[in-house]
Amino acid sequence: MLSDVMEDYxxxxxxxxxxxxxxVGTSRIAEYLEVTSPTVTSMVESLADRGFIExxxxxxxxxxxxxxxxxxxxxRHHRLLEAYxxxxxxxxxxxxHEEADALEHHISEEFERRVAEAxxxxxxxxxxxxxPGADLTPPDEGVGTRLSEHGSGDRVRVERVSDRDAEELAxxxxxxxxxxxxxxxxxxxxxxxxxxAVGDEEQSLPETVARSIRVTxxxxxxxxxxxxx
Amino acid sequence: MLSDVMEDYxxxxxxxxxxxxxxVGTSRIAEYLEVTSPTVTSMVESLADRGFIExxxxxxxxxxxxxxxxxxxxxRHHRLLEAYxxxxxxxxxxxxHEEADALEHHISEEFERRVAEAxxxxxxxxxxxxxPGADLTPPDEGVGTRLSEHGSGDRVRVERVSDRDAEELAxxxxxxxxxxxxxxxxxxxxxxxxxxAVGDEEQSLPETVARSIRVTxxxxxxxxxxxxx
DNA sequence: TATAAGGTTTAGATTAGTCTAATCACGGGC
DNA sequence: GCCCGTGATTAGACTAATCTAAACCTTATA
Numbered sequence: 001m002l003s004d005v006m007e008d009y010x011x012x013x014x015x016x017x018x019x020x021x022x023x024v025g026t027s028r029i030a031e032y033l034e035v036t037s038p039t040v041t042s043m044v045e046s047l048a049d050r051g052f053i054e055x056x057x058x059x060x061x062x063x064x065x066x067x068x069x070x071x072x073x074x075x076r077h078h079r080l081l082e083a084y085x086x087x088x089x090x091x092x093x094x095x096x097h098e099e100a101d102a103l104e105h106h107i108s109e110e111f112e113r114r115v116a117e118a119x120x121x122x123x124x125x126x127x128x129x130x131x132p133g134a135d136l137t138p139p140d141e142g143v144g145t146r147l148s149e150h151g152s153g154d155r156v157r158v159e160r161v162s163d164r165d166a167e168e169l170a171x172x173x174x175x176x177x178x179x180x181x182x183x184x185x186x187x188x189x190x191x192x193x194x195x196x197a198v199g200d201e202e203q204s205l206p207e208t209v210a211r212s213i214r215v216t217x218x219x220x221x222x223x224x225x226x227x228x229x
Numbered sequence: 230m231l232s233d234v235m236e237d238y239x240x241x242x243x244x245x246x247x248x249x250x251x252x253v254g255t256s257r258i259a260e261y262l263e264v265t266s267p268t269v270t271s272m273v274e275s276l277a278d279r280g281f282i283e284x285x286x287x288x289x290x291x292x293x294x295x296x297x298x299x300x301x302x303x304x305r306h307h308r309l310l311e312a313y314x315x316x317x318x319x320x321x322x323x324x325x326h327e328e329a330d331a332l333e334h335h336i337s338e339e340f341e342r343r344v345a346e347a348x349x350x351x352x353x354x355x356x357x358x359x360x361p362g363a364d365l366t367p368p369d370e371g372v373g374t375r376l377s378e379h380g381s382g383d384r385v386r387v388e389r390v391s392d393r394d395a396e397e398l399a400x401x402x403x404x405x406x407x408x409x410x411x412x413x414x415x416x417x418x419x420x421x422x423x424x425x426a427v428g429d430e431e432q433s434l435p436e437t438v439a440r441s442i443r444v445t446x447x448x449x450x451x452x453x454x455x456x457x458x
Numbered sequence: 459t460a461t462a463a464g465g466t467t468t469a470g471a472t473t474a475g476t477c478t479a480a481t482c483a484c485g486g487g488c
Numbered sequence: 489g490c491c492c493g494t495g496a497t498t499a500g501a502c503t504a505a506t507c508t509a510a511a512c513c514t515t516a517t518a
Contacts, residue, residue, distance in 0.1 A: 039506055089343045102335045114318045268476055
């Protein structure tokens with residue numbers, strides 16, 4: 001069996017492959033998981049020995065198909081749990097991430113199945129992240145465009161926000177920005193600061209935050225500032 | 230923080246204190262947790278150092294108040310999970326134990342609270358085991374008497390069955406024996422083999438199984454072979 | 459093209475949890 | 489009251505995951 005820690009490394013590599021360039025370097029993994037580089041080096045050696053990643057020394061790593069399947073299963077667990085906690089245990093979408101992180105390694109196939117069934121096999125979790133299907137095909141993680149790529153006057157619908165940072169999530173929730181919400185970019189200032197109109201309110205978002213929000217162009221029929229599923 | 234493993238040791242000592250004589254010896258813990266005696270010795274040293282147990286060398290161990298509180302919290306998690314899985318995720322009462330064992334160490338206070346609320350703060354889990362309250366006062370684990378102590382003609386109501394052995398549980402479920410069921414002892418054979426009438430069926434139970442079933446004397450008003458909550 | 463900077467790996471140590479083999483303690487029976 | 493068996497502990501080793509400090513590649517640039 002695979003340890004929790006190994007699963008965490010595979011999940012991290014999965015995210016990092018999709019977020020930046022491949023191959024994924026030691027220090028990016030180290031930063032993401034909050035461990036030191038030598039720790040990552042020794043861990044990726046084991047993962048390569050066990051066939052979950054391809055590794056080229058001094059270059060970086062890439063998931064093999066087998067490693068990707070493991071990562072996708074953990075991601076499926078995570079996102080199903082986020083959806084379940086929100087839908088059936090009255091959690092707020094901004095606070096489910098940590099709970100899901102703790103539980104994702106410890107649920108059985110049976111549990112996964114029953115939770116998926118209770119939810120009616122949803123396609124996305126409360127943050128708008130796609131939930132991989134039971135066949136563990138990697139989902140398309142790149143829906144829409146980054147809010148940071150838009151300019152003044154664009155009306156967009158929020159598709160997806162990052163679930164990783166609790167502080168950021170609390171801020172977004174407070175600002176009324178969530179998946180399904182339609183907003184309009186009113187200004188882009190130096191350093192990428194983006195100002196958006198959400199309903200009657202204006203909010204300014206630092207570039208890092210705007211980059212982590214994925215949006216699609218809003219059609220005229222959609223209501224401003226009204227959330228959807 | 231306390232590791233999963235340490236929590237498992239405290240939970241094991243909690244059960245063993247209530248099941249047999251105190252203090253609890255090394256080999257009983259070793260057998261219960263399926264590890265070797267030297268492993269237990271070294272682990273109980275750490276637990277004693279950290280104040281969770283009193284230890285007397287060559288004699289055995291006993292939980293301190295602090296250790297007992299930790300054990301009771303884990304037990305609360307376990308039993309709430311068993312109840313939740315049965316009630317809300319359509320699990321069968323005979324198959325929830327392992328899932329609860331895996332999850333009990335990883336749920337937050339918040340999760341515990343929300344699950345308890347969703348269930349309406351139940352007093353017992355699906356096996357009839359008492360669920361400790363949020364204040365973590367140790368519950369009375371000794372309800373009723375053991376089925377093995379009864380003789381021919383006794384009509385009793387099943388209060389509680391052990392949740393530890395999946396095979397035994399499957400057998401009992403198949404035999405129609407569950408908490409709430411009323412049955413009548415029709416025979417006690419050598420080696421403690423107990424024969425009981427459950428509805429129209431007769432079932433013979435080995436002594437070890439009969440000892441793990443706790444019952445109370447059935448009053449006339451109760452229906453035979455009809456389960457209750 | 460030589461070198462310095464930045465990232466990566468090696469070396470060596472630490473902690474937690476486990477094991478086997480060997481030694482030790484305690485209590486019952488002669 | 490001694491001896492022996494059962495159970496407990498000590499001794500020593502191993503694996504997984506982590507760290508710090510030091511040595512090592514790679515690459516960009518001067």
